[in-house]
Amino acid sequence: MNIKAFLAGLTLAIVGGLASMPAATADSIRVGVIEPLSGRVAAVGRDALNSFQFAAELVNSRGGVLGGKKIEVIGLDNAMKAEKTTEQLKKAVDMGLSYIIQGVGSNHALNIIKFVGKHNKRNPGKEILFLNHSAVTTAFTNELCSFWHFRFDANVDMKVAALVTQINRDPSIKKLYMLNQNYAYGKSFQAAARRLLAKRAPQVKVVGDELIVPFGKVQDFTPFIAKIKASGADTILTGNWGADMIRFVKGAVGSGLDAKFYTIYGGLTSSVGGYGTDGKKVNLKQVTEMHQNHPRLPKELVDYSAGYMAKYKDTFYADRQRWLILMLAAAIDKAGTADPIPVARALEGMSFPGPMGAVQMRASDHQMQMPLVVSTLTDKAPDPIFYKGKNFGVAFKTDGVAERKDTSLSTTCKMKRPN
Amino acid sequence: MEVLVFSIFNGLLYGMLLFMLASGLTLIFSLMGVLNFAHASFFMLGAYFAYQISGFIGFWPGLVFAPLIVGVIGAAVERYGLRPVHKFGHVAELLFTFGLAFVIEEVVQMIWGKVPVPYDIPETMNVAAFTWRGLDYSAYRLFMLGASVAIFLALFVFIAKTRTGLIIQAALTHPNIVSSLGHDVGKIFMWTFGFGCALAGVAGVIGGNVLGTEPSMAITLGPIVFVVIVIGGLGSLWGALIAALFIGIMDNLSISYDLSLYPVLALFGVEREVEGIMQDLVNLTTAGLAPVLPYLFLVLMLILRPRGLFGTRDV
Structure with a gap:
């Protein structure tokens, strides 16, 4: 046993x-x-x-x-x-x-x-x-x-909608590379991103769109980083999480890749802990319903x-x-x-x-x-992230808020209700 | 053409890291006949010890002390764990190391927690040594390459050329004769196992900050190390080197060239926007398959040549 x-x-x-x-x-x-x-x-x-x-x-x-x-x-x-x-x-x-x-x-x-x-x-x-x-x-x-x-x-589509809304607000974003995990979640992220980018940010050119074997199977991200670099992408849109996110970020920072990461789960405390000092160097964004450095949080x-x-x-x-x-x-x-x-x-x-x-x-x-907020990881935010009493020295700073009208998507639900 | 050279170079860097890991495993196997399932766990221990030590006194002392501690733990495991089960044969040993891997993972989680720890590349070496095709290659990556080459050469000389190496080799096949010549075979096995584990520890110190140090790193890296030593031939140092480089380079090539099965299917009249199971085949690319390809080669190798590239006995 x-x-x-x-x-x-x-x-x-x-x-x-x-x-x-x-x-x-x-x-x-x-x-x-x-x-x-x-x-x-x-x-x-x-x-x-x-x-x-x-x-x-x-x-x-x-x-x-x-x-x-x-x-x-x-x-x-x-x-x-x-x-x-x-x-x-x-x-x-x-x-x-x-x-x-x-x-x-x-x-x-x-x-x-x-x-x-x-x-x-x-x-x-x-x-x-x-x-x-x-x-x-x-x-x-x-x-x-x-x-x-x-x-x-x-849901995934709403989070992607918020990310795409923020991408559309940044005129410096011209070429975008998508990299996702090859399983149900990663594929639904990919499908939502394809659809919403075409509709809401048509000026952004998608220069790469690929799926990787998920859950830490990819040890070395260097060949992917090389492809992203060769594609000329200035922005990466990814749904990766866990080891697939940490290694991606460490690989990019280690190779000096200068691109913005737009992510759903890049800001999870466990991921931020794994970046180490690379967390201060990477230009990484997350989408959440809140973060503690947002300027106008309710007093309660x-x-x-x-x-x-x-x-x-x-x-x-x-x-x-x-x-x-x-x-x-x-x-x-x-x-x-x-x-x-x-x-x-x-x-x-x-x-x-x-x-x-x-x-x-x-x-x-x-x-x-709900409205969602897109924020950037930085070591200059006033209130750093703590986990189990440990100070990570980095935290998030608001880029922009996607209002409810931006994140609200239609549904195909036909609900059966009890009488 | 440049993409080819570039991919081969990147594959070399990754392959040598795999080799560093596989070398200890194949060494233990060649000298003791034990397939150590917990090998990647010793790699993980090396990374965690290095993280802890480097937090106090820096990376370089960590590079010395972490493998030493791992080696001593490995030796203790052999003396007090593996040796008592040795008499029940190789299956018992295999099961022992299999269980040990889980125990080590659980202990690591108890001490360092379940979330990744921030084990960083030393700041002095985290600078670009050169830039090629827009990618920076840090001094640290070159150090990794140098260290793994040095390990290969040192091991090769140690086993094939030194007296100690010869005694160790003899102890595997003829333990009774070696014993009657006045050598303590038990002690030889203990330190060989410890040394193999220490090698995994070195790989952990050097690779842990690049791959990320977390409790599941052993489980995700373990299988690929086995692929390396099976393809290379169990117990063959040369085989491990060639197989590690082969896997590293193949990984890079299949991602860089990113071939698709679609042109072949198109010959049979399959549409791009097909539904159902064919859709997965149409969308299949070598980049998406890259992490699985080594396992395909493992299966092929076992079917066609069970002893591996340079092995002397069948698996």
Whole structure:
């Protein structure tokens, strides 16, 4: 038995132990968070769980929902494995949870969408809502849309739309090179970028468009950098993340490639940590719903970020986990009950004051509509990124905001609603 | 023509990094007959130790001390882990090193966390030595090339020409005779394994800051190292060198020339905008395939010539 299996077992045992504790009384509304809490990507899952627990503490400190009920966030470890996600879903059903949160990995999200759809059809009166905080596959709010699924993050197409909007504002961008990972996500990024570039930034010439074998299989990016250099591209548009992003950036900086990187995930804390000093040299942009150096953040959010930083020693990176919990609380209060169907109806069309302006849960496809901000990594931003108490010395500075009209895209969703 | 020379040069740089990694693995195999699945994990340990040491006292002391520590850990693994399972045969040894790889990964995550650490190229060497076709080649990349060539030469001389090398070679095939000549065979195996691991450690120190230092680096790099030593021939230093360079250069050529299968399919009347499974074939290019090509060669090599290019025995 290796240590990994042992740790996974131990975590399961602890989580299982917590779940059966008497804390789960009728006075609390329990929300299950299915994320990797062990294994290779556990850091991502644990950070997300922290965000939800912190947001729930805020709701509870203000007196909870429905005049005194607390929101209780329960971590359910899927170790980033498909069969464990199913296992935890069944456990959530046994525990009688009505709300499931997940976001790390679109394959797991799809698993949950299908499970919840089947479960709700067979068990009327015991429905489950799936609140998706980060799984970005656009199809979830298009052809695969479901009444039981709500996405609180922008989907791939919306993020690409924001990037292209910002690219169109920069007249120095003339030649653009696209490099993406050859799997479902990378291909949908590529398709959205092709379509939106032609429509919104026709003056930009696409001089390269290729797919690489994903997930760290490419060790040496030098030949790709050489091709990009030879193409004369001044800008790179990429959906890469993880090792594929870090090596790409390190390769480009090491070869002195002078091009702008437009990315979705280049600014993830784990990536920025991996760039090392190259993070100060690369001209890298990310698209997010917020970053901590944006000049006009609401006072409430600034205080909240400071509290998060004080508790976890991490920079508050994404706002969507906060607004997910606060909107859920508001919807429960508005519905006057914690039953999922009335709460789902209350969530439809609900607005919330987000960091860049109002965000709204679109009723037709359950896709949150939001402004997005494109920002550049720099060592001159006033407030550097901290992670686990460590100062990275770099942070993001706003280039421009893509308003809701820029990121809002039509949907093909034909939603079936319960009677 | 210039693209060709350029790609070969880039392939040489990458190939020599692969060789540095593969050399320790093939050395351990040639001398001990042990296929060390945890080899890339020792590479990872080298990178993490170098990151830690360079944070305190700089890159150069790291280049000395990190491989030393890795070597001592390797020797201890042989003495207290591998030796007891040795009597159960090679399969037991294989399984032992396989498990060890997971243990090392988990320990690394416990100590340094699950996110990548910022292990940087030393600032003094992070300057362009020359520029070719618009790409800068840093002094550090030339240092990598020089270091790997030096390792190859030193190893070659050590094994083939020195007395110690000869004793080690003899200990593999005739341990009883070597033992009765008064040499401590157990100790020879222990230090050989440690030395092989230290070589992986050196590769980690030198390559970790270029490839990125993170807990999954061993898992992603491990398979390609095995491809190198199988294609080159298990246990052959020359084979590892040729195979590493071959893979490095092929990788660069297939990305630079980026050939597509489409012209061939077009002969059979396939349209560019075809739907379904054919669409994947039409869009298939050598650049997209580049990281998979070495594995294709591995399969072909095992079918056509199981002993590899320079190997003396079948896999």
